[in-house]
Amino acid sequence: MERQGKKIGIMGGTFDPVHVGHLILGEAAYRQFNLERVWFMPSGNPPHKRDRTGGATDEQRVEMVRLAISDNPHFRLSLIEMYEDGYSYTYRTLEYLRKQYPDTEFYFIIGGDSLFEFNHWREPQRIANACHIVAAVRNQVSPEKFDTVLSDMRSRYQREFLKLDTPNLDISSRHIRDMILKGESVKYYLPDPVIQYIYENHIYGS
Numbered sequence: 001m002e003r004q005g006k007k008i009g010i011m012g013g014t015f016d017p018v019h020v021g022h023l024i025l026g027e028a029a030y031r032q033f034n035l036e037r038v039w040f041m042p043s044g045n046p047p048h049k050r051d052r053t054g055g056a057t058d059e060q061r062v063e064m065v066r067l068a069i070s071d072n073p074h075f076r077l078s079l080i081e082m083y084e085d086g087y088s089y090t091y092r093t094l095e096y097l098r099k100q101y102p103d104t105e106f107y108f109i110i111g112g113d114s115l116f117e118f119n120h121w122r123e124p125q126r127i128a129n130a131c132h133i134v135a136a137v138r139n140q141v142s143p144e145k146f147d148t149v150l151s152d153m154r155s156r157y158q159r160e161f162l163k164l165d166t167p168n169l170d171i172s173s174r175h176i177r178d179m180i181l182k183g184e185s186v187k188y189y190l191p192d193p194v195i196q197y198i199y200e201n202h203i204y205g206s
Contacts (some may be wrong), residue, residue: 009038009107009134010097012081012090013131014173017067017198019190021111021171023075025136029109030074033134038109039078040065043088045057054177056081056203067193091123094130106131109164112138115149119156129160136164180204 011022012077017055018040042061042204056064062082069075080096081088090108097106108131110118113133118124127133133153137146146163171189179186181204186195199206 002144006036006101006102006103007034007105008108009033009035009109010078010092010094011038011109012041012043014055015040015042015061015065016173017176017190017194017203018065019171019173019176020188021169023068023072023110023191025164025166026075026171027072028136028164029077029107029134032165033107033132035074035107037074037076039076040069041078041080041093042082044082045072051152054147054181054204060197060201060203064194064197067197068191069071070193089122090139091121091126091130098130107134107162108132109134109136111136112141112146115146115153115161118143121142125157128153128157128161132160132162134162137168138170140168140170144153177204180206 009026011026013022015022024039026040029035030038041152042058042065044058062077066077069077081093088130094106094108097104104154110133112135118133120126133152137143150161150163176186179189180198190198198204
């Protein structure tokens with residue numbers, strides 16, 4: 001358990017598989033916002049990704065995250081959402097963490113695509129109330145459009161929406177899965193231990 005009075009970043013996602021884009025965002029947030037830890041939190045049963053045919057098992061996704069972050073002293077693996085009953089909802093997780101760590105500020109790190117979909121998440125106001133939302137540009141969104149959406153979110157929810165200063169990283173787990181299925185090299189897209197684990201365990205048709 002983490003002691004209280006900290007600033008903790010949360011990187012949530014299915015991580016199917018975890019890739020260098022996730023790690024870069026986590027490290028950038030750690031440095032930009034002076035975080036003490038970044039928790040990588042695999043989702044057990046996300047409602048927006050109900051059909052995960054051809055994906056890794058829960059145990060494999062967890063192990064890939066463990067391997068990916070093992071050499072970073074300020075990254076941690078969190079299994080809070082992994083074994084929930086029913087669907088994993090972000091607002092429930094964040095409100096639970098606020099109760100468990102009332103003196104800790106949480107920084108929830110998302111990509112630009114998630115920012116544009118945020119209004120359609122379950123209970124977006126409760127999410128915004130429970131954390132600082134940190135968003136990174138993604139999928140070739142222009143800086144002007146991104147800043148406009150951030151401003152609109154701040155006005156709508158009356159909470160902090162922060163911009164993460166990183167390059168526009170257009171990397172997706174779906175694209176990486178397709179590359180592996182086609183037999184293409186994914187070197188530098190994934191940490192080497194994760195690549196080795198995928199091929200040793202014949203994940204994604206490897």
